[in-house]
Amino acid sequence: MEYVDSLTGFRLDGRRPNDMRQIRGEIGVVAKADGSALFEMGNTKVIAAVYGPREVQNKGQQINNQALVRCEYSMANFSTGDRTRRPKGDRRSTEISLVIRQTMEACILVHLMPRSQIDIFVQVLQADGGTRSACINAATLALADAGIPMRDLVTSCSAGYLSSTPLLDLNYVEDSAGGPDVTVGILAKTDKVTLLQMDSKLPIDIFENVMQLAIEGCKAIAQYIREVLLENTKLLESRKGL
Amino acid sequence: MLQSKSFAKKTKQGRVIKVVREHYLRDDIYCGATFCKVCDTSAARLSASASATILIVDTNVVLNQIDLLENPKIDDVVVLSVVLEEVRHKNLSVYNRVKALCTNPLRKFFVFSNEHHRDTYVKDMIGESPNDRNDRAIRVAARWYQIHLGESTQILLITNDRENKKRATEEGISAETVESYVKSLGKPDLLDLVVLSSSVDVPMEDVEDLRPSKKKIIYSEHKPMSEVTSGLLHGIYHQGKLRVNRYNPFEAYVGSESISEEIVICGRANMNRAFHGDIVAVELLPQDQWRDGKSLIIDDDDDDEEEVHLVPNSADDVPRFENPVQPTSGSSPPVSSHPPGRVVGIIKRNWHSYCGSLDPMPMPAGNAGVAHALFASKDRRIPKIRIQTRQLGNLLDKRIIVAVDSWDCLSRYPSGHYVLLIENDINSRPFSSQVLACLPPLPWSLSLEDLANSNREDLRHLRVFSVDPPGCRDIDDALHCKPLGNGNFEVGVHIADVTNFVLPGTPLDEEASQRGTSVYLVERRIDMLPKSLTEDICSLCSDVERLSFSVIWELTPDANIVSTRYTKSAIKSCAALSYVEAQARMDDSRLMDPLTTDLRNLNSLAKIMRLRRIKRGALTLASPEVKFQIDTETHDPLDIGMYQIREANQMIEEFMLAANISVAEKILKHFSLCSLLRRHPSPTKEMLEPLLRTAAAVGLDLDVSSSKALADSLDRAVGDDPYFNKLIRILATRCMTQAIYFSSGDLSPSEFSHYGLAAPIYTHFTSPIRRYADVIVHRLLAAALGISRLPPIFMDGPQLTSIADNLNYRHRNAQMASRASVELHTVIFFRNRPTDTEARILKIKSNGFIVFVPKFGIEGPVYLVAKDKGSSDWVVDEAHQKVTKAGTKITYGILQTVRIHMEVVEPQPNRPKLQLTLII
Amino acid sequence: MVGLSLGEKQFIHGGIAEDLRTDGRKRLHYRPISIETGVIPQANGSARVRLGATDVIVSIKAELGKPSSLQPDKGKVAIFVDCSSTAAPMFEGRGGEELSSELSVALQRCLLGGKSGAGAGIDPSSLVIVEGKVCWDLYIDGLVVSSDGNLLDALGAAIKVALSNTGIPKVTVILGPSPNDQPDVDLSDEEFLQFDTTGVPVIVTLTKVGRHYIADATLEEESQMSSAMSVSLNRHGHICGLTKRGGAGLDPSVVLDMISVAQHVGEQLMSMLDSEIAAAEAAAAQEQ
Secondary structure (H helix, E strand, C coil), X not given: CCCECCCCCCECCCCCCCCCCCEEEEECCCCCCCEEEEEEECCEEEEEEEEEEEECCCHHHCCCCCCEEEEEEEECCCCCCCCCCXXXXXXXXXXXXHHHHHHHHHHECHHHCCCEEEEEEEEEEECCCCXXXXXXXXXXXXXXXXXXXXXXXXXXXXXXXXXXXXXXXXCHHHHCCCCCEEEEEEECCCCEEEEEEEECCCCHHHHHHXXXXXXXXXXXXXXXXXXXXXXXXXXXXXXXXX | CEEEEEEEEECCCCCEEEEEEEEECECCCCCCECCCCCCCCCXXXXXXXXXXXXXXXXXXXXXXXXXXXXXXXXXXXXXXHHHHHHHHHHCHHHHHHHHHHHHCCCCCEEEECHHHECCCCCCCCCCCCHHHHHHHXXXXXXXXXXXXXXXXXXXXXXXXXHHHHHHHHHCCCCEECHHHHHHHHCCXXXXXXXXXXXXXXXXXXXXXXXXXXXXXCCCCCCCCHHHHHHHHHCCCEEEEEEEXXXXXXXXXXXXXXXXXXXXXXXXXXXXXXXXXXXXEEEEECCHHXXXXXCCCCCCCCCCCCCCCEECCCCHHHCCCCCCCCCCCCCCCCCCCCCCEEEEEEEEECCCCEEEEEECCCCCCCCHHHCEEEEEEECCCCCCCEEEEECCHHHHCCCCEEEEEEECCCCCCCCEEEEEEECCCCCCCCXXXXXXXXXXXXXXXXXXXXXXXXXXXXXXXXXXXEEEECCCCCCCCXXXXXXXXXXXXXXXXXXXXXXXXXXXXXXXXXXXXXXXXXXXXXXXXXECCCCXXXXXXXXXXXXXXXXXXXXXXXXXXXXXXXXXXXXXXXXEEEEEEEEHHHHHHHHHCCCCCCHHHHHHHHHHHHHHHXXXXXXXXXXXXXCCCCEEEEECCCCCCEEEEEECCCCHHHHHHHHHHHHHHXXXXXXXXXXXCCCCEEEEECCCCHHHHHHHHHHHHHCCCCCCCCCHHHHHHHHHHCCCCCCCHHHHHHHHHHHHCCCCEEEECCCCCHHHHCECCCCECCCCCCCCCCCEHHHHHHHHHHHHHCCCCCCCHXXXXXXXXXXXXXXXXXXXXXXXXXXXXXXXXXXXXXXXXXXXXXXXXXXXXXCCEEEEEECCCCEEEEEECCCCCCCCCCEEEECCCCEEEECCCCCEEECCCEEEEEEEEEEEECCEEEEEEEECC | CCCCCHHHHHHHHHXXXXXXXXXXXXXXXXXXXXXXXXXXXCCCEEEEEXXXXXXEEEEEEEEEECCCCCCCCCCEEEEEEEECCCCCHHHCCXXXXXXXXXXXXXXXXXXXXXXXXXXXXXXXXXXXXXXXXXXXXXXXXXXXXXXXXXXXXXXXXXXXXXXXXXEEEEEEEECCCCCCCCCEEEEEEEEEEECCCCCCCEEEEEEEECCEEEECCCHHHHHCCCEEEEEEECCCCCXXXXXXXXXXXXXXXXXXXXXXXXXXXXXXXXXXXXXXHHXXXXXXXXXC
């Protein structure tokens, strides 16, 4: 199957190899939460809600000098092409919850909120490849909306290598092609990598190219997230009457 | 801008999924005209002058008229991406041809991605069929082109679809049919390439009465696809590839997985328009219609006979017959074990272009010179094809290529159109300029950088020499043999370093990969690589420095390997000997110079290695290769004889085998999942059956439990007749399978073995100049040694498998072309030279037998009765493999010597054949 | 959620008694409803309903299946509700399961009728393809994204809207050679079967706080309720289902009174939903 058309250079959906899908972010979708956001990457739609900082529910887990960050990832029954009932505690969800938690924990200034708990809940409404990245981006927005102090914005993007070309932001069809899939999460301003995952195999020099491409994708998303947050702040300002 | 496409899909398990895909629209897609002022012209392909007409073709035009489009006179064509997608789904081979046209820099074909262009994207309307939607997309794109470039050039939409044309004209787009456009160009030879749409009002003149009112349905309709699929599922129909009997085109076999025996299809009606190589769905005939076949060398309609041909080298070349002879005396004939069936549907067509000539016919009187001729392909398995042409006079009596278009159930023959005229029998394709651009300029010599490369050892001081057939100019291997201080020998095999010049991914590499191998014909060679590489730059000629890839062993005096090393090297060959010269040197006891000593040392080592191989069970089969001596002026064969194998040949062969085995071991160690190896599957019991039967008939007991057992039995098979052993070996050869290339990731290690060589692992390393498989192995070895990186193609398992399959296919084709060439020259030789000679009987039939002529290495049929007479005179004794004339003592047994007369006859013009008759 | 102080509780009770609730509404007023259709393109039909701060998404997927042997001429419909942890932290893990199953059962009762399938709001006989062999299985999945009271109403409304948005592909049946075999089904991409949603009921929940009932309670108001009753009503004003929640007992006359109030409120809700659905369909058609 040709993932990059040799005659035109376009991918299956008409993008060029280093084009990202259309992204959209919205803040404040869940009114009851302290912070929430909706993030879309192409057809992948994710809602993140943040509750906290609040009192620790389970006293046994309380940490005395920093906040406890908890995260839960779940997919809706209708999120994928074929509808399946998903038990909440299955392995893939647990793994992704862990990944998101670790990524966000690295950027939240947890020592500012000891003995408290910050809950991040991520719900996938539609999955079309790149759910991990969309979740992290949504979580970043939601945390910003909740006003939780962070070191920097964390953004994430995935890249792959099919038909001998590095491709940015794989969708579900390209992801299931069985080629390598590299997910990168970086701290936007300080340029530090906080998340790096890959499956399948790649020779080292090609891997460098693919990772570089993913990092550039992350930077572009960071740019967009900054704009969204700026818009939101302006809106709040105007509401406040400033 | 983002659109989304959604459709419902049914999975294999029967579940329904709704699939939603993104579809991005861009505004950076350009029109492709070099003179356009608005667009970016960096990728433009259409011609520079604004006066040319730009053609936009629709799908059916591409599918049906691909031969017309390939003609260089048609240019400046815009192929829309919607058209390209439709073509890809309907016919992959046409798609590949269009793709080749679009990527060829010499042709002006431009691919316009109309589906992703913001202005030309067409959204599906409710209630519109996909075909209508695509037609609408084509019209919108044509309109866009008209607006975009209309002032400067003329845009023309070419379509044969009446509805589309009407709508286009209504919308203000200029549209024309193919015929009218080609007519306007005024080139009659182009018109021939135009495939006419099959309409009933085209009159057909033929022997049959084909007036529309009298046309009757000759063949039954093919069943619709859905019925075929459900029939296959329920086991009523069987799917398989149709294999037509070369010696009886109205008999074919279908081997299907769902049934253990092959289904036999007899008769034109039952074949129901299926071609050799098609994937068909077959229905078994009801029990009462099961006839049994006779193994006569005869068939029904046309007069096709067995032809004289080369002795086959493997089971693939052996002509197939039906079940062996049954006694003509006696009761009701037993039911044949091949169930008969008939074709009910064709799942996949395997239509190609075929080579052959037109049946002679008188020039037509009227009809503006359009003649309806019958084309007979050289390949007897293909039925005759009806074509229309205006150039009948030009084409009669010549070899032409014809492509098939259609075959409906009303016509006796399929319809096709003429494509090309070819000069000789073989269509040789020169290398394109893109390929030649990859070559280093001549004169080439070793440079300082080549030597300075740390991966390359300087072995120019070694006494390296090569031994090849006389007149050989593409020398790919050379050897050296140096006695070491400790009594051992250092032996090196140096192979031309082709991969130094043929880099992966270049046009040179692509072309070589497509060709797969050099083809050796009697008079000439179709090279895999350009001549400058094969005969000069890579060839290890004597007295010049050349780059090579070496395998160097330390061997004890009894040829045991102490150590092996591999390296890239630079050598300087001191002598390029022929086999005769090398043999003469070794035999001449007076010569004591270092070169001769080396030869003798190598020879003694080789003899030990060969003996060891034979002990392990390597087979020495007889392949009576025939050699021609050609007159340089008339190109007629002067003499024909068997290829002589001398000790020198065997010596070189031995070391090449050893090198191949060593390299195979090395690359497998490093790349166990993606090495290209070569295996020879052991023959099955069924394949060895004919050999065992024949052997039993002459009282010989052969043990076929293993290759060693067989080799030993063959060695023991000696009779008072000096030729006996050779004959048995020839019969054994017919039972062998072909050796094939494969990727090591596809099979388990126990399946890697090479039966014939009795080696657990084998590959091809020693001839990269003429085999692409060796080029691949060179790359693997270089990566294993860390010299260069393995190209990414090796990571892709399925692609490597398809490369191996392609190589096997090309190898087969090259072999068949070679054999055809030899057979052709055989006929030419014997024309005007009727000869009487000795022959041995190989197989008994009820109306004659098949003989082998040792002097010329050919085999063919000898008839005892005239074809059309009955076969009741001669009685066949199956058990003793004898045929006896009834009531007499005249009998002929297998392996018996007879005298025959060989003469070329021409029962049909342009179809000469060699005929063998018995001299009583 | 933070607990309510005594003062706040009194404020709520008082307001309701005065027909002036905390957010300014009258007792039987609904919060502004906003409806979006087609939010999940991968599903056959979907809708998102926002009732104030309550946000629910419903998706409907149709799959091929075999009808149950008890009712070979009807298709199958299943309703599942999932409370996402984004709605409230207490829904994390298995915390939301209780509420989810309660909502699912209530919806099933209101919309699908009894075990025999009689009186269903959604008619399953339109889902059968080949009697006894092939039918459509309809999976209705609800997801509560944000919860601010009155989930049942929101879900009911969302289901009605989603059904109006649902398109099931038309099928052509290819019968196998023998009558016992499973026939093969061919899907057509273009034509769709639209559901007739005029018969689908809506659910109206009335919450009794003190001596009055309110419609469309927020989370805070729900915390103060003594009992609540959800009535499912269809276009003709007939009752399709009834659920009572809450510990306090109700006088039977009160129950009948609540039902008549619910009918009245239900009519308004129904007409509002219908107009929204029509508007959404018109917008979709225009886009085409």
